[in-house]
Amino acid sequence: MAADDLTHRTRSTGQARREDVLAAAARVFAARGLYGTPTTDIAMAAGISHGYLFRLFPTKSALFRALARRCNERILAAFGEAAAAARLAGEPVLPAIGAAYGGLLADRSLLLVQLHAHAACADAGIREEMRDGFARLIALVEHETAAEPAEIRAFFAEGMLLNVLAAMGEPSFFDLSSE
Secondary structure, three states, X not given: OOHHHHHHHHHHHHHHHHHHHHHHHHHHHHHHOOOOOOHHHHHHHHOOOHHHHHHHOOOHHHHXXXXXXXXXXXXXXXXXHHHHHHHHHOOOHHHHHHHHHHHHOOOHHHHHXXXXXXXXXXXXXXXXXXXXXXXHHHHHHHHHOXXXXXXXXXXXXXXXXXXXXXXXXXXXXXXXXXX
16 A cells, blocks of 8 residues: 555544544533533543544644534535525525524534533633634625625524524424414
């Protein structure tokens, strides 16, 4: 086997392992947040050693930032896809983006990691990740819609309300289908 083949395979395996760890970390962090989750629990859930966890992610904060980034990217992608589909269908974009977000709320780990990330903003790196992610979402909505600033603020305020209601397991408080 050529050295380049080994390097590529190792890199691919390492990236795949990082993805596996992020998936396991999402479940564990969703339950107890950044500060209540021991890294040993994440390593155990990922089926790796504690030492290997820190080879993949040098600190617990770095792992959580990567997870927050992953959540932000998933939401951004869903918004972009919904906007493109709505435009293609000749439908209003903002409600389509809202409906896409409503669909994401069914992923409890995504929802709870997002809420825990907001709560962990005392950590400067996490705060920066969440600010950047939120700014990118706002920029996408501004770009993809003709919404006025007040309408965009109301859209995101409603989204935060939905986060809280979904976290409480109370979707009956707010019916998305009536919009």
